[in-house]
Amino acid sequence: MQPDLFRTPPAGGDYAAAFSATLLKPGREAPTLICGPAGKAAAKRFAVYRNNVTVSLIDALAAVYPAVQRITGGEFFRAMARFHVRETPPSSPLLFEYGRDFPAFIAHYPYAGAMPWLADVARVERAWLDAYHAADTAPLGASDLARAPSERLPVLVFSPHPTTRLLRSSYAAVTIFAANRTDGPIEEIDASEAEDALITRPDSEVVVRRLAPGQFEFLSALMAGQELGKATEAAIGAHSDFDIGMALMTLIESGACTSATCGENT
Amino acid sequence: MTTELTAIADRTSSAPRFPAPSVAGLAGTSCKPQHLQAILAGPKPRGFFEVHAENYMGAGGPPHRALEAIRRDHSISLHGVCMSIGAPQPLDRAHLARFRALVQRYEPALVSEHLAWSTHGNTFFNDLLPLPYTEATLATVCDHLDEAQEAIGRPLLLENPSTYVLYRESSMSETDFIRAVVRRAGCGLLLDVNNVYVSATNHGFSAAQYLADFPLEAVGEIHLAGHAEQTDDEDGPLLIDSHDRPVADAVWALFESVVVRAPAIPTLIEWDGEIPEWSRLQAEAAAAQSILDRAGLDARRSHAA
Numbered sequence: 001m002q003p004d005l006f007r008t009p010p011a012g013g014d015y016a017a018a019f020s021a022t023l024l025k026p027g028r029e030a031p032t033l034i035c036g037p038a039g040k041a042a043a044k045r046f047a048v049y050r051n052n053v054t055v056s057l058i059d060a061l062a063a064v065y066p067a068v069q070r071i072t073g074g075e076f077f078r079a080m081a082r083f084h085v086r087e088t089p090p091s092s093p094l095l096f097e098y099g100r101d102f103p104a105f106i107a108h109y110p111y112a113g114a115m116p117w118l119a120d121v122a123r124v125e126r127a128w129l130d131a132y133h134a135a136d137t138a139p140l141g142a143s144d145l146a147r148a149p150s151e152r153l154p155v156l157v158f159s160p161h162p163t164t165r166l167l168r169s170s171y172a173a174v175t176i177f178a179a180n181r182t183d184g185p186i187e188e189i190d191a192s193e194a195e196d197a198l199i200t201r202p203d204s205e206v207v208v209r210r211l212a213p214g215q216f217e218f219l220s221a222l223m224a225g226q227e228l229g230k231a232t233e234a235a236i237g238a239h240s241d242f243d244i245g246m247a248l249m250t251l252i253e254s255g256a257c258t259s260a261t262c263g264e265n266t
Numbered sequence: 267m268t269t270e271l272t273a274i275a276d277r278t279s280s281a282p283r284f285p286a287p288s289v290a291g292l293a294g295t296s297c298k299p300q301h302l303q304a305i306l307a308g309p310k311p312r313g314f315f316e317v318h319a320e321n322y323m324g325a326g327g328p329p330h331r332a333l334e335a336i337r338r339d340h341s342i343s344l345h346g347v348c349m350s351i352g353a354p355q356p357l358d359r360a361h362l363a364r365f366r367a368l369v370q371r372y373e374p375a376l377v378s379e380h381l382a383w384s385t386h387g388n389t390f391f392n393d394l395l396p397l398p399y400t401e402a403t404l405a406t407v408c409d410h411l412d413e414a415q416e417a418i419g420r421p422l423l424l425e426n427p428s429t430y431v432l433y434r435e436s437s438m439s440e441t442d443f444i445r446a447v448v449r450r451a452g453c454g455l456l457l458d459v460n461n462v463y464v465s466a467t468n469h470g471f472s473a474a475q476y477l478a479d480f481p482l483e484a485v486g487e488i489h490l491a492g493h494a495e496q497t498d499d500e501d502g503p504l505l506i507d508s509h510d511r512p513v514a515d516a517v518w519a520l521f522e523s524v525v526v527r528a529p530a531i532p533t534l535i536e537w538d539g540e541i542p543e544w545s546r547l548q549a550e551a552a553a554a555q556s557i558l559d560r561a562g563l564d565a566r567r568s569h570a571a
Contacts, residue, residue, distance in 0.1 A: 042432075049393060052393040093392075134325055137326075
C-alpha cells in the first residue's frame with residue numbers, strides 16, 4: 001500500500017480548490033488527493049481533464065472567432081487561443097459570453113504583430129455574436145419616423161435596439177471580416193483603409209455594415225441619447241461632407257433603434 | 267417516475283403554451299443546430315429532443331427561434347451541463363434564475379443536471395469534474411439540489427458521471443452516494459449507461475453490479491452515447507466519454523438489461539462531437555426505440571399472463 005493513501009485531505013475538504021489548481025497548468029503534477037483504482041497513479045488520468053478543459057475552451061473561442069481562425073489558420077489560432085485560455089479562463093458558464101478579452105489579447109500577441117488589423121476583426125466578430133444573442137424586438141420603421149412633425153426632427157431622441165453595436169477601426173476590419181466569414185475566395189484587400197462598422201440584427205440575420213464618413217459620429221451620438229440635431233452637428237464637425245439623408249436611411253434600414261421621442265427642450 | 271414528474275410540472279405551471287405528450291417508452295436524440303432544417307423538413311419523429319440549457323440562455327435571437335420551432339411539434343428534455351451541483355461553493359443564483367426562465371418558457375417534459383462540478387471560485391472550467399463521495403459532499407449536494415429544485419419548481423433528474431480518477435478521501439461508493447441523494451433530496455435520476463460502462467472500465471468494477479445497486483425506481487431518463495478508448499498510466503484501458511461516435515455494443519447490452527427491469531424509461535442518444543447526418547442519428551434512436559418497444563411488449567404479455 002502506498003503511504004500517501006493516508007494523506008490528510010485538504011483543510012475544509014475543498015477538493016475543488018486542490019483539483020482545479022493545476023487544471024490549466026500543464027507542467028505541474030496531478031493533485032495528490034486523486035488516484036486510479038487501488039491507489040494507482042493518476043497522471044494520465046488527470047491529463048484527460050486538463051485536455052478536456054483546455055481543448056473545449058479553445059473550441060469555444062474558435063466558435064466565437066471563425067474569421068480570425070480562417071485568417072490565421074487552425075494551428076496558429078489554437079496556439080494563440082491556448083495562451084489566452086490559460087491566462088484568462090471564462091468566468092461565466094455561458095460560453096457565448098466567453099472571449100471578450102481575446103481581441104485585446106490578440107492586439108498584444110507578439111506572433112500576430114504582422115496582422116495589426118486582426119484584433120479589430122475579432123472585435124467585429126465579438127459584436128456579431130452579441131447581436132446574435134441579444135433580445136428580440138421590432139426596430140423603428142420608416143413610417144414611424146415619417147409621423148414626426150418636421151419642425152420637431154432636430155429634437156428627436158432615439159432608443160438603441162438591443163442588438164446595435166458600433167465599432168471604429170484604423171484598418172479595413174469590416175471588409176476583412178466579411179471576406180473571411182464565408183468559404184469563398186478572397187480578393188486582395190487594402191487593409192490600411194480605415195473602416196467604421198454598424199452591427200445590427202433587426203430580425204433573424206445579423207448585418208454588419210461599413211459606415212460612410214460621419215455616420216459613426218452621428219450614430220454614436222444618437223445611441224448615447226443625443227438629439228438628432230446635436231448628432232448631425234457632431235457628424236458635420238467631423239466630416240463636412242456628411243450626408244444626413246443617407247445617414248437617416250442607414251439608421252432606419254439597419255434597424256439600429258427601436259423608438260424615437262421628442263427631446264426634453266421642446 | 268416519469269408520469270409523476272410530469273404531473274408535478276403541470277400543477278406548478280400556468281396555462282401550457284405547448285403540447286405535452288408523454289415521453290414514456292420513447293427514444294429521442296440530441297437536438298443539434300446542424301440538423302434543424304432536416305428535422306423541421308422531414309417526417310415528424312416519434313421521439314423527443316434534448317437540448318443543452320446553456321445554449322438557450324441568451325436574451326433572444328436565432329437559438330430561441332429554433333427551439334420554439336422544435337417545441338411546437340415535440341416534447342423536449344432540458345439538460346443542464348454547468349450548474350456545478352457537486353461543487354463545495356454555493357450555486358450561482360443568476361444561473362438558477364436563467365434555468366428557471368427556460369423551464370417556464372419551454373415546459374420541458376424532462377429536466378436534468380449532473381452529479382459533477384464545473385466552476386471553482388470565479389473560473390468556469392467547461393467540464394464535468396468529479397467529486398469525492400463523503401458525508402460532507404452528500405450534505406452539500408443535497409442542499410444544492412434543494413435550492414435548484416426550489417428555483418425551478420419541479421424535481422431534477424441527476425445524472426451519474428463518467429470519471430477518470432477516484433478521490434482518496436471517498437468513504438462510500440457512487441451508488442450508495444446516489445441512493446442517499448435520492449432519499450434526502452427527493453430528486454429523480456438520469457441513468458447514463460455509457461457513463462456506467464466508462465467508469466466501470468476505468469476503475470475496474472462491474473457495470474452489471476453497479477446497475478444492480480442503482481435505484482432504477484427513481485430513474486426518469488436514460489442516456490446512451492459513444493466513447494473513445496485510451497490507456498491509463500499503467501497501459502490499462504481508459505475510456506473517454508466522448509459522445510462522438512455510435513453507442514458501443516457492450517453499452518447496448520447493458521441498456522437491454524436495464525430495460526428488462528424498467529421497460530418504459532425515455533431514452534436519449536447523445537451525440538455532441540463529429541456530428542453525423544441526421545439520418546444516422548435517427549437510426550441510432552430507432553435502435554433504442556426497438557429495444558424499448560420489445561421490452562414494452564414483453565412487459566404487457568407477462569402482465570396479461
